[in-house]
Amino acid sequence: MKISVDENLCIGCGACVNTCPQSFKMNQEKHKSEPINPPGDPEEKIKEAKDNCPAGAIKIEE
Numbered sequence: 465m466k467i468s469v470d471e472n473l474c475i476g477c478g479a480c481v482n483t484c485p486q487s488f489k490m491n492q493e494k495h496k497s498e499p500i501n502p503p504g505d506p507e508e509k510i511k512e513a514k515d516n517c518p519a520g521a522i523k524i525e526e
């Protein structure tokens with residue numbers, strides 16, 4: 465599994481980092497989330513983060 469964040473869409477809310485701290489980290493300069501690959505959280509949690517992203521910025525590549 466590989467994840468990506470579209471930084472043009474991300475609004476930096478931090479929700480994905482809270483849900484999956486081993487799969488996303490905040491870029492403090494840009495105030496955007498960045499993916500950590502390979503992601504360290506369970507697949508279900510990553511899907512939850514994707515579904516809950518208010519900007520639809522997270523993509524999962526199987």
Ligand code: SF4
Pocket residue numbers: 469473474475476477478479480481496497516517518519520521522
């Ligand atoms: S949940 Fe979405 S909008 Fe919020 S920080 Fe993560 S990628 Fe960005």
